[in-house]
Amino acid sequence: MENKGILIVVSGFSGAGKGTIMRALLDKYEETYALSVSATTRDPRPGEVEGREYFFRTVEEFEKMIAKEDLIEYAKYVDNYYGTPRTYVEEQLERGRDVILEIEIQGALKVKEKFPETLLLFVTPPSAAELKRRLEGRGTETPEVIASRMKRAREEAEYMDRYDYLIINDDLNECVEEMHQIIQGEHRRSYRNNAFMEHMKEDLKGE
Amino acid sequence: MENKGILIVVSGFSGAGKGTIMRALLDKYEETYALSVSATTRDPRPGEVEGREYFFRTVEEFEKMIAKEDLIEYAKYVDNYYGTPRTYVEEQLERGRDVILEIEIQGALKVKEKFPETLLLFVTPPSAAELKRRLEGRGTETPEVIASRMKRAREEAEYMDRYDYLIINDDLNECVEEMHQIIQGEHRRSYRNNAFMEHMKEDLKGE
Numbered sequence: 001m002e003n004k005g006i007l008i009v010v011s012g013f014s015g016a017g018k019g020t021i022m023r024a025l026l027d028k029y030e031e032t033y034a035l036s037v038s039a040t041t042r043d044p045r046p047g048e049v050e051g052r053e054y055f056f057r058t059v060e061e062f063e064k065m066i067a068k069e070d071l072i073e074y075a076k077y078v079d080n081y082y083g084t085p086r087t088y089v090e091e092q093l094e095r096g097r098d099v100i101l102e103i104e105i106q107g108a109l110k111v112k113e114k115f116p117e118t119l120l121l122f123v124t125p126p127s128a129a130e131l132k133r134r135l136e137g138r139g140t141e142t143p144e145v146i147a148s149r150m151k152r153a154r155e156e157a158e159y160m161d162r163y164d165y166l167i168i169n170d171d172l173n174e175c176v177e178e179m180h181q182i183i184q185g186e187h188r189r190s191y192r193n194n195a196f197m198e199h200m201k202e203d204l205k206g207e
Numbered sequence: 208m209e210n211k212g213i214l215i216v217v218s219g220f221s222g223a224g225k226g227t228i229m230r231a232l233l234d235k236y237e238e239t240y241a242l243s244v245s246a247t248t249r250d251p252r253p254g255e256v257e258g259r260e261y262f263f264r265t266v267e268e269f270e271k272m273i274a275k276e277d278l279i280e281y282a283k284y285v286d287n288y289y290g291t292p293r294t295y296v297e298e299q300l301e302r303g304r305d306v307i308l309e310i311e312i313q314g315a316l317k318v319k320e321k322f323p324e325t326l327l328l329f330v331t332p333p334s335a336a337e338l339k340r341r342l343e344g345r346g347t348e349t350p351e352v353i354a355s356r357m358k359r360a361r362e363e364a365e366y367m368d369r370y371d372y373l374i375i376n377d378d379l380n381e382c383v384e385e386m387h388q389i390i391q392g393e394h395r396r397s398y399r400n401n402a403f404m405e406h407m408k409e410d411l412k413g414e
Contacts, residue, residue, distance in 0.1 A: 122397070128410030154411045160404050165395045168403075178395065185389040188372045190329070196375075197367045203335030204361045 005034075005093040006186055007115055008100045009108040012123030013153045015135040017169045021123060022102055024176045032180075034092040036101045039065065042080040055085065073103070073110040084111075098183055105159045112162075119186055121179065122163035126170050128153075212241075212300040213393055214322055215307045216315040219330030220360045222342040224376045228330060229309055231383045239387075241299040243308045246272065249287040262292065280310070280317045291318075305390055312366045319369075326393055328386065329370035333377050335360075 012018045026033050039055040041062050050056055057065070062081045065071050074083030084101055092099045101111065112118045125131045131153060135146045160166065165182050169175045190197065219225045233240050246262040248269050257263055264272070269288045272278050281290030291308055299306045308318065319325045332338045338360060342353045367373065372389050376382045397404065 124407065128407060128414045131411075132414045150411065150414055154408075157404070157408045157411050160407070161397050161401075163397050165392070166397050166400055166403065167395065178392075181388040182392040182395060185372070185385075185392040188374065188385065188389060190368050190370050190373050193373055194368075196373065197364070200331065200335060200367070201361075201364045204338075204357065204364050207335045207339045207357055 003096040005098045007118045014149045016123045018123045034097045073107045120163040123167045210303040212305045214325045221356045223330045241304045280314045327370040330374045
């Protein structure tokens with residue numbers, strides 16, 4: 001089969017556990033996956049490391065990246081730019097690693113439009129009640145923040161059907177395994193294996 | 208997630224090992240899968256059992272099934288009818304089992320047209336040379352039969368890209384596991400989970 005990696009976008013409700021799943025997936029299968037690191041113009045928060053959480057850039061630097069088409073997608077949220085640098089993604093895909101972008105829905109849809117073979121995964125808890133429970137359970141959020149996250153979830157839910165697969169996060173380990181199997185299964189899609197099919201047709205003529 | 212089964216069509220080159228894979232898959236996951244048994248008007252061969260290899264029917268009985276639309280698909284090969292009885296398939300899908308039809312390409316495409324959510328899997332050896340080796344290795348086929356199988360494979364290869372997934376049969380156990388994971392992954396497709404998504408949207412409004 002082809003050895004090129006798949007571009008994967010993971011989105012999901014805030015509180016669905018995306019971050020935890022991603023870390024566990026990348027830990028368990030570090031040779032298989034590469035996580036794309038976004039660039040941003042917002043200030044680093046305490047503990048954040050350049051190149052790990054984000055590439056921190058000035059507005060001028062970021063706008064130069066836009067102009068040079070160095071970003072696969074970008075968006076502005078509340079005065080700050082966020083975007084996905086192209087070079088790293090392309091290098092990793094060429095090396096045969098599946099590259100994961102953890103981005104918002106609008107960004108996800110833009111990437112899919114530009115690269116139709118992108119795999120879109122949406123992470124959701126098993127129910128709305130469970131989502132609320134998890135947001136409250138963190139114990140660090142004010143009721144206003146929780147309410148605004150729930151409002152956002154209502155808006156985001158309208159886009160779930162634009163994703164290829166739903167990942168129901170009930171049990172972390174099962175969820176990580178499921179995501180891995182879905183992605184690996186996608187490598188067997190016929191449209192991702194045109195070279196194999198062409199080869200087979202040619203070889204059959206010779207036999 | 209939804210509990211309804213998925214209709215799966217498995218096709219592939221003669222000599223690709225479809226039959227062996229199917230038996231191993233059904234043995235290993237007997238609660239998950241049900242194999243659809245075809246009806247035919249051809250005579251039973253020694254050792255074939257009614258309801259196991261085929262449902263053996265007279266031409267009159269078979270044509271009555273066609274008239275009553277009791278068949279999901281049917282075709283005539285060399286004077287004999289072959290077809291897939293509808294009732295068993297529908298019952299098993301309702302019970303939540305994934306139903307596998309092992310049928311020819313033309314039948315597969317007819318089923319997909321009628322039921323667009325059908326999953327089409329194509330089993331192939333890793334190469335044309337390997338296909339020939341396996342056909343010769345059986346030791347039971349004349350050179351003419353092998354040549355005609357290879358000719359057929361050349362024709363069938365033109366339709367590989369109409370299938371959703373390619374299953375490369377290199378190692379039997381890996382292949383069975385891969386097929387299982389692909390099918391189970393398909394259960395997470397968003398378009399197969401409309402009820403879940405509608406529920407989630409409704410519930411989020413209530414929270």
